[in-house]
Amino acid sequence: MAAAMAVRALRALPHIRIPALPASCSLHTTPPRLKTRAARVRVGKGDKAVTYEKAHPPHYIAHRKGWLSLHTGNLDGERCAAQRAVEDSFVRRFLHGTFPGCLADEAVLKRRSNSLLVCLLLLRRLPPSKLCFLLGYAETLLSHLYKCPVRIEAQTVPDAAVYKYL
Amino acid sequence: MFQFEKQAVAENMMSAEIYYQQVVTSSWGSLNTSDEISGIHTVSTRRRGRMSQLIRSHIPPRTERMAVDQDWSSVYPTAAAFKPASVPLPIRMGYPVKGGVPPPKEGNLELIKIPNFLHLTPPAIKKHCAALRDFCTEWPSALDGDEKCEQHFPVEIETVDYVSAGTSIRNPKARIVTLRVKLSNLNLDDHAKKKLIKLVGKRYCKDTDVLTIITDRCPLRRQNYDYGIHLLTVLYHESWKTEAWESEKTEEDMEEYIWENSSSQKNALDTLLQIKATENVSNVTKEELLASEVVRNYRNSVIALKNEGETESNMSQYKESVKKLLNIQALP
Numbered sequence: 001m002a003a004a005m006a007v008r009a010l011r012a013l014p015h016i017r018i019p020a021l022p023a024s025c026s027l028h029t030t031p032p033r034l035k036t037r038a039a040r041v042r043v044g045k046g047d048k049a050v051t052y053e054k055a056h057p058p059h060y061i062a063h064r065k066g067w068l069s070l071h072t073g074n075l076d077g078e079r080c081a082a083q084r085a086v087e088d089s090f091v092r093r094f095l096h097g098t099f100p101g102c103l104a105d106e107a108v109l110k111r112r113s114n115s116l117l118v119c120l121l122l123l124r125r126l127p128p129s130k131l132c133f134l135l136g137y138a139e140t141l142l143s144h145l146y147k148c149p150v151r152i153e154a155q156t157v158p159d160a161a162v163y164k165y166l
Numbered sequence: 167m168f169q170f171e172k173q174a175v176a177e178n179m180m181s182a183e184i185y186y187q188q189v190v191t192s193s194w195g196s197l198n199t200s201d202e203i204s205g206i207h208t209v210s211t212r213r214r215g216r217m218s219q220l221i222r223s224h225i226p227p228r229t230e231r232m233a234v235d236q237d238w239s240s241v242y243p244t245a246a247a248f249k250p251a252s253v254p255l256p257i258r259m260g261y262p263v264k265g266g267v268p269p270p271k272e273g274n275l276e277l278i279k280i281p282n283f284l285h286l287t288p289p290a291i292k293k294h295c296a297a298l299r300d301f302c303t304e305w306p307s308a309l310d311g312d313e314k315c316e317q318h319f320p321v322e323i324e325t326v327d328y329v330s331a332g333t334s335i336r337n338p339k340a341r342i343v344t345l346r347v348k349l350s351n352l353n354l355d356d357h358a359k360k361k362l363i364k365l366v367g368k369r370y371c372k373d374t375d376v377l378t379i380i381t382d383r384c385p386l387r388r389q390n391y392d393y394g395i396h397l398l399t400v401l402y403h404e405s406w407k408t409e410a411w412e413s414e415k416t417e418e419d420m421e422e423y424i425w426e427n428s429s430s431q432k433n434a435l436d437t438l439l440q441i442k443a444t445e446n447v448s449n450v451t452k453e454e455l456l457a458s459e460v461v462r463n464y465r466n467s468v469i470a471l472k473n474e475g476e477t478e479s480n481m482s483q484y485k486e487s488v489k490k491l492l493n494i495q496a497l498p
Contacts, residue, residue: 052260053275064261066279071331077339080332105275111331112245119247119278148333153247161273164263 043166051105052163071111084111087146091118098138101125104160115149116142122156131156227251239290246285248277253284320351321398325387343390345379345398352402360421361412362405423472425465431456434464434491441492463487 040057041050056065069088073081088109095107099122108119118138122131135152142150232241232254241252250271258268259276271277309315324344328337349359349370362377363370370377379397381390417428425431438455455461467484474480488494 051275052269056261060261066276068279070279070281073330073332078330079337080330080334084332104273108247108275108278110247110281113329113331114333114335117247121273121275121278146333153249155249155251155273155278157273159273161269163260163269 041166046165048166049160049162050164050166051160053105055163055166068106069109071109087116091116091142094142095120095138098134099126102131104157115151116146118142118150118152120152120154121160122154123160124156124158229254238287239285239293242285242290244285245281248280248282248284250274250277316348316351320347322346323391323394325391341385341387341390342380342382343387343394345381345394347377347398348375349377350375354402354405357408358405362401363421365401365405423469425469430468431465434461438491460487460490464491 038058041048041054053065053068061067069084071081071084072078073084091109092107095118096103099120102122102125104121104123110117110119126134131154135154139150139152228251248271250273253271255271257271257277259271259274260269262268269276309318322345324346326340326342328340330337349362354362366377366379369379379394381394381397384390384393435452435455438461439450442450464487467480467487470480471484
């Protein structure tokens with residue numbers, strides 16, 4: 001909303017030109033186009049399969065999308081929201097690296113008092129023995145890192161659920 | 167920590183079994199296969215250590231083998247994420263595409279994001295209550311009403327414990343202790359009560375006769391509790407003492423209006439004496455006047471006006487008493 005208004009305001013301004021010096025060329029400029037690009041998959045030819053998560057930009061959170069990370073830090077009068085955010089971002093990067101190419105969708109992190117529950121949707125790319133090992137490895141390492149019980153609940157899907165094609 | 171059935175997996179790698187079947191039947195129940203095509207069992211092949219040789223076994227989800235009268239509390243014994251293969255409900259969640267329907271439950275992240283209460287069905291809660299009953303004790307039968315509780319335990323202590331999701335259990339708000347006591351339960355005489363009310367100021371509520379002491383100046387709850395009890399003790403003992411300077415209490419310091427030795431008494435008596443003098447009645451003493459009923463009435467009405475404020479009944483009572491005092495019958 002604010003971005004659209006800024007764009008309209010800037011477009012109302014005349015073109016910004018460098019004053020023409022004698023025996024020099026002038027620059028042709030276009031008005032700056034401010035487009036929010038955060039967490040948006042741009043519309044393409046119609047061959048890009050996107051999941052529900054990717055198809056909805058962030059302004060649909062709390063309207064069509066839920067939250068990927070649930071904890072009490074963001075409630076009124078509660079502390080340590082920043083620490084939870086840092087932990088979340090680390091856990092997501094860690095999982096992205098531990099299960100290369102196997103994550104069908106974003107991990108959902110739920111905190112229940114001290115424990116961290118990681119809900120994963122995995123593709124069936126790895127043999128179960130390797131998958132089991134990686135899940136155990138991730139649980140143990142994260143528990144030791146954060147000094148709290150970490151449990152991973154994994155579900156495997158044949159393919160990532162396609163919501164629409166952009 | 168996870169329970170890892172090494173034996174089962176080792177067997178799996180050696181023998182020609184279907185991998186995902188083994189995973190489902192292993193003791194690690196958290197790994198679920200979400201299946202759309204049911205009933206297709208591919209032929210097993212020996213693992214050659216390459217991704218392309220992996221078989222994709224399509225085992226029907228557990229929901230198809232669930233009886234209608236199964237014990238649901240064994241499917242969801244504790245709080246867990248939504249598992250589409252374990253919940254036999256045709257749930258759809260999400261905003262539908264144009265001309266379409268909301269996405270199905272398989273691989274649906276929205277259903278996993280939300281907290282669910284599948285582990286808290288009424289039969290499950292009944293089981294919890296039955297298990298907890300062994301740890302509960304009966305309420306003492308002697309305390310069967312609020313008045314009895316107040317009579318035996320006049321001092322109420324209120325503390326708050328805070329639970330939040332995170333690795334830290336500390337919350338600075340947890341050290342605050344609130345102490346509540348009714349002054350009628352304390353052994354105070356008139357002077358002590360007035361002095362105590364003056365000492366505590368805003369902490370006393372006149373409507374409910376409750377003294378509230380909130381302590382948070384110490385870092386620990388126990389210390390704040392001790393300080394609160396100490397304050398109550400000190401207030402009680404100090405209010406019973408009478409200091410030398412308390413005799414200098416002036417009319418402005420009085421909590422309620424006292425008619426004796428006030429300007430109203432003086433004025434009324436002077437007026438009555440003057441009236442008596444003009445009527446040439448024999449000298450009546452002040453005590454006689456004070457004891458007379460008209461003056462008593464006037465005194466009561468003035469006290470009521472000053473202490474309770476101006477109400478219809480108070481004003482009319484004052485009017486009647488003044489009329490009687492000055493003996494004016496004619497005016498309405």
